Amino acid sequence: MKESPTNGPCPVCGGRKTAGKTTYSVDLGFGVVVVRNVPATVCRQCGEEWIGAEIASELERLVDEARQSRRQVEVVSL
């Protein structure tokens, strides 16, 4: 998942992008964090996903929290 401007065609396949939701997951080594209902821009053709800078920093914050709590599985919803 990458950050990208929401305008313009998909840089991967040239398809149309649409607003949607995605699930973000990250492996911290000792455990995993899963964030559901993440607002994202999704390519209708190839399924490539992008998230905005604000969402990215929110995810970063959640991952930091999970890292500190050291829970093996953290599932949250945005």
Ligand SMILES: [Zn+2]
């Ligand atoms: Zn695409």
